[in-house]
Amino acid sequence: DQQVKQNSxxxxxxxxxxxxxxxxxTNSMFDYFLWYKKYPAEGPTxxxxxxxxxxxxxxxxxxxFLNKSxxxxxxxxxxxxxxxxxxxxxxxxxxxxxxxxGKGTKxxxxx
Amino acid sequence: EAGVVQSPxxxxxxxxxxxxxxxxxxxxxxxxxxxxxxxxxxxxLLIRYENEEAVDDSQLPKDRFSAxxxxxxxxxxxxxxxxxxxxxxxxxxxxxxxxxxxxxxxPGTRLTVT
Numbered sequence: 753d754q755q756v757k758q759n760s761x762x763x764x765x766x767x768x769x770x771x772x773x774x775x776x777x778t779n780s781m782f783d784y785f786l787w788y789k790k791y792p793a794e795g796p797t798x799x800x801x802x803x804x805x806x807x808x809x810x811x812x813x814x815x816x817f818l819n820k821s822x823x824x825x826x827x828x829x830x831x832x833x834x835x836x837x838x839x840x841x842x843x844x845x846x847x848x849x850x851x852x853x854g855k856g857t858k859x860x861x862x863x
Numbered sequence: 864e865a866g867v868v869q870s871p872x873x874x875x876x877x878x879x880x881x882x883x884x885x886x887x888x889x890x891x892x893x894x895x896x897x898x899x900x901x902x903x904x905x906x907x908l909l910i911r912y913e914n915e916e917a918v919d920d921s922q923l924p925k926d927r928f929s930a931x932x933x934x935x936x937x938x939x940x941x942x943x944x945x946x947x948x949x950x951x952x953x954x955x956x957x958x959x960x961x962x963x964x965x966x967x968x969x970p971g972t973r974l975t976v977t
Contacts, residue, residue, distance in 0.1 A: 853905030
């Protein structure tokens, strides 16, 4: 049973436009959410996070939105750049600090 | 600051052979994780260490997998004997504190079992 779901395996966006990556979760105990970015042959790198007590967190071009009632979060990248092309993983943590990852969404930003 | 170091980066072995992966976490990071990542999947936790103590190894297949972190710094993950289904990327991650969500990942070891 997948507790963190990223239903879009891939996404293509034109450079300069907005990229929206989505993530759904089922476990109500999750209280912290993170997005990781992964380039080929590298490990995932932390991008941005949000606590369950907030509904939005912004860091430069990256914004994460959390809708607790819908158990849904999204990552917005504005404007998208070719260097943003990577696989993005959504991760969630219960109070144990153990992370549960989604399957990832491959973002391609087209110049 | 040096990141998490893993070696080897790639390993090809025949089934039934043993294999070992090594991880050196970021200096000062007391918590260390080993993850398994299959193709098209997200990382899945195998084991978590707090210093030299394995505090969560519930997902580690103990019949063939073992891990150690003897001095609370470097860690080794071993598979013996390897099976075809073990082909995957093995990731190591570390955090500075026990109560920390943000994990720092190494580049991983890609294992191919033939």
